Amino acid sequence: xxxxxxxxxTYDVVVRAGALAELPSLIVERLTCEKYAVISDDNVAPVxxxxxxxxxxxxxxxxxxFTFPAGESSKTRRSWSILTDELLEAGFGRDSCVIAVGGxxxxxxxxxxxxTFLRGVPVVQVPTSYLAMIDASVGGKTGVDVEAGKNLVGxxxxxxxxxxxxxxxTTLPFPERAQGLVEAFKHGAILDRAYFDRLRADxxxxxxxxxxxxxxxxxxxxxxxxxxxxxxxxxxxxRQILNFGHTLxxxxxxxxxxxxxxxxxxxxxxLLETDLGERLGVTEAGTRERLQPALxxxxxxxxxxxYDADAAVGYLRTDKKVxxxxxxxxxxxSLGEVDPGSGWSHEVSQSQLAETLAAGRGVAx
Amino acid sequence: xxxxxxxxxTYDVVVRAGALAELPSLIVERLTCEKYAVISDDNVAPVxxxxxxxxxxxxxxxxxxFTFPAGESSKTRRSWSILTDELLEAGFGRDSCVIAVGGxxxxxxxxxxxxTFLRGVPVVQVPTSYLAMIDASVGGKTGVDVEAGKNLVGxxxxxxxxxxxxxxxTTLPFPERAQGLVEAFKHGAILDRAYFDRLRADxxxxxxxxxxxxxxxxxxxxxxxxxxxxxxxxxxxxRQILNFGHTLxxxxxxxxxxxxxxxxxxxxxxLLETDLGERLGVTEAGTRERLQPALxxxxxxxxxxxYDADAAVGYLRTDKKVxxxxxxxxxxxSLGEVDPGSGWSHEVSQSQLAETLAAGRGVAx
Numbered sequence: 223x224x225x226x227x228x229x230x231x232t233y234d235v236v237v238r239a240g241a242l243a244e245l246p247s248l249i250v251e252r253l254t255c256e257k258y259a260v261i262s263d264d265n266v267a268p269v270x271x272x273x274x275x276x277x278x279x280x281x282x283x284x285x286x287x288f289t290f291p292a293g294e295s296s297k298t299r300r301s302w303s304i305l306t307d308e309l310l311e312a313g314f315g316r317d318s319c320v321i322a323v324g325g326x327x328x329x330x331x332x333x334x335x336x337x338t339f340l341r342g343v344p345v346v347q348v349p350t351s352y353l354a355m356i357d358a359s360v361g362g363k364t365g366v367d368v369e370a371g372k373n374l375v376g377x378x379x380x381x382x383x384x385x386x387x388x389x390x391x392t393t394l395p396f397p398e399r400a401q402g403l404v405e406a407f408k409h410g411a412i413l414d415r416a417y418f419d420r421l422r423a424d425x426x427x428x429x430x431x432x433x434x435x436x437x438x439x440x441x442x443x444x445x446x447x448x449x450x451x452x453x454x455x456x457x458x459x460x461r462q463i464l465n466f467g468h469t470l471x472x473x474x475x476x477x478x479x480x481x482x483x484x485x486x487x488x489x490x491x492x493l494l495e496t497d498l499g500e501r502l503g504v505t506e507a508g509t510r511e512r513l514q515p516a517l518x519x520x521x522x523x524x525x526x527x528x529y530d531a532d533a534a535v536g537y538l539r540t541d542k543k544v545x546x547x548x549x550x551x552x553x554x555x556s557l558g559e560v561d562p563g564s565g566w567s568h569e570v571s572q573s574q575l576a577e578t579l580a581a582g583r584g585v586a587x
Numbered sequence: 588x589x590x591x592x593x594x595x596x597t598y599d600v601v602v603r604a605g606a607l608a609e610l611p612s613l614i615v616e617r618l619t620c621e622k623y624a625v626i627s628d629d630n631v632a633p634v635x636x637x638x639x640x641x642x643x644x645x646x647x648x649x650x651x652x653f654t655f656p657a658g659e660s661s662k663t664r665r666s667w668s669i670l671t672d673e674l675l676e677a678g679f680g681r682d683s684c685v686i687a688v689g690g691x692x693x694x695x696x697x698x699x700x701x702x703t704f705l706r707g708v709p710v711v712q713v714p715t716s717y718l719a720m721i722d723a724s725v726g727g728k729t730g731v732d733v734e735a736g737k738n739l740v741g742x743x744x745x746x747x748x749x750x751x752x753x754x755x756x757t758t759l760p761f762p763e764r765a766q767g768l769v770e771a772f773k774h775g776a777i778l779d780r781a782y783f784d785r786l787r788a789d790x791x792x793x794x795x796x797x798x799x800x801x802x803x804x805x806x807x808x809x810x811x812x813x814x815x816x817x818x819x820x821x822x823x824x825x826r827q828i829l830n831f832g833h834t835l836x837x838x839x840x841x842x843x844x845x846x847x848x849x850x851x852x853x854x855x856x857x858l859l860e861t862d863l864g865e866r867l868g869v870t871e872a873g874t875r876e877r878l879q880p881a882l883x884x885x886x887x888x889x890x891x892x893x894y895d896a897d898a899a900v901g902y903l904r905t906d907k908k909v910x911x912x913x914x915x916x917x918x919x920x921s922l923g924e925v926d927p928g929s930g931w932s933h934e935v936s937q938s939q940l941a942e943t944l945a946a947g948r949g950v951a952x
Contacts, residue, residue: 266685275616276693303733313905339704341741342731365706368668370675379743540678 236426237441239433246281256286256317261332263292266324326358327352333364337379345381352402355386356443361451391431415558422516454504466552467492477533489517499553503526504555531579600749602806604798607752612647621682623650626697628657631689690716691723702744709747717767720751721808723941726816756796766850770859780923787881808816831917832857864918871921
């Protein structure tokens with residue numbers, strides 16, 4: 223069990239094989255709500271959402287299941303409005319709790335419903351994908367996409383409990399396993415070289431979703447992320463290190479119109495930002511050479527992934543999240559360690575980023 | 588200047604005649620944002636919104652004005668979406684600040700835009716009505732109405748600064764002055780009998796919006812509310828005392844389909860909840876007799892205000908906010924003091940509320 227501190231107190235992240243069966247008792251230990259709303263997409267609802275609802279009902283919790291169409295295209299203000307209205311219609315009040323069961327879209331969307339329902343009700347996060355377990359359910363970020371970009375509307379709403387049961391990972395399609403594990407490698411790259419090396423050695427078992435291997439890996443990533451988030455809940459400074467690979471990764475992902483997987487885009491972003499760091503003399507020479515083969519075992523040859531460098535540059539120019547109009551990147555000092563820079567990131571010029579993207583393996587498409 | 592503590596730190600509420608002219612310098616002392624968005628409705632924008640924008644521009648702050656149609660009918664998820672998209676379109680990023688200039692609809696709506704814009708950017712509240720100065724801009728409540736009811740979607744998002752300049756009250760229509768001052772009387776009724784008596788003595792000058800009288804009254808109400816909110820930011824317990832008059836007041840307001848003013852409805856709610864308290868032996872006998880003439884000086888004869896008691900009872904039965912399905916009311920011990928009850932409110936039965944409503948001056952319409 224990992225404990226995460228927030229300004230509202232602390233919450234537990236339980237990572238344990240078979241823990242899903244304990245969910246009702248873990249909830250009862252922490253919350254005394256009148257009604258519980260399980261929110262799942264229509265893929266996960268039949269597999270896990272209904273089971274969670276039934277287990278909660280058996281434990282005497284007044285629990286209903288609410289579903290929405292699976293996919294990133296559901297992560298919208300519209301889905302959020304519909305779910306909110308359905309909860310109101312079903313008589314949910316202040317003494318309600320949302321239980322999000324699913325991948326990152328679900329944890330973000332259901333989390334935002336909880337964050338804004340009657341100005342906020344508790345949320346329990348039950349991530350069912352590697353990405354959601356490792357990344358989306360820790361840190362309290364919730365939100366939806368809008369036309370101008372992804373995750374531009376949302377709230378920080380720390381969960382009251384996160385339950386990650388690695389046994390459910392066997393229901394996850396293989397490409398999603400690989401895409402999600404990229405974030406684990408990122409955690410190793412920025413904070414723990416030994417963890418990075420272990421992930422690389424265990425990559426076969428991780429892809430097979432062997433709970434005995436996946437459990438400790440998820441727990442280590444959660445521990446690392448929780449430590450960062452506890453030190454900087456609202457993303458003022460240190461938390462930025464989690465953005466390693468994401469400045470260029472997001473640009474590449476957006477340039478592909480989100481056809482390239484998030485994990486693949488972040489993997490490319492990590493390699494390119496490491497190129498830049500090495501060129502600037504910030505990152506130890508040879509770091510990219512250590513990163514690349516590990517990521518390629520997961521994703522296949524990354525040199526063959528083409529992206530539209532011009533479109534990525536265009537995205538960076540208009541990125542709504544860019545601080546003070548100037549791009550910043552997180553750079554490694556070496557594998558397993560971030561360079562502190564100024565406020566844990568480095569200001570770089572648009573042209574340096576453009577050169578880095580052009581010098582990468584990108585082929586203008 | 589009143590200081591309010593929140594889990595995010597503290598913020599100042601500046602109440603001073605002429606303070607509006609100091610807004611840019613007060614902002615610069617507290618914030619270093621890249622861009623500022625003044626949000627006003629289309630009534631207030633020409634009077635105060637544009638002036639605030641120009642003053643900020645003169646002080647070197649990159650400031651734009653965004654407007655929406657005046658009225659409670661604009662306090663919707665749709666207006667929130669439109670304003671959010673307009674900010675994104677205009678290139679607002681993480682380093683942005685929202686300046687809400689207007690009445691309660693504006694402070695709630697613009698506050699919710701700020702609360703959810705890129706997961707939250709700072710908001711400066713510049714209330715221009717009595718109600719917004721006294722009530723809406725302190726406490727961090729933001730949100731919008733949905734079909735199922737008012738304020739059912741929102742977030743707690745404490746402002747970084749609240750500036751209330753009583754000189755702007757002269758632009759407020761007289762009925763809104765009276766409606767807003769009801770909340771000041773409520774503050775006196777629950778916390779400070781001397782303040783209640785002073786409000787009653789000064790009611791003429793308050794209605795005339797004489798800044799020399801209105802300023803200290805606004806400041807005292809802000810001080811009282813700020814003290815309550817500081818002790819209980821997220822509405823778990825003590826903060827409930829601010830709901831005095833609101834359980835039945837909201838029901839009466841909803842039963843009128845919001846044709847009855849909020850202040851009039853709350854005034855009736857205070858009288859009826861005091862009736863109930865006296866009948867239960869919780870409230871000192873004769874308290875209603877002290878409350879009524881003061882409220883009537885403001886609003887005219889309250890016995891002649893009819894409401895649909897049956898519809899109000901129906902509203903209470905389906906109220907989404909009712910805790911654990913059972914209604915709770917805040918009861919006075921005497922004028923100027925709340926009875927602690929259990930958790931600062933008393934559980935009552937639906938039938939006790941129905942009787943209270945029926946025994947009031949309501950005429951089934």
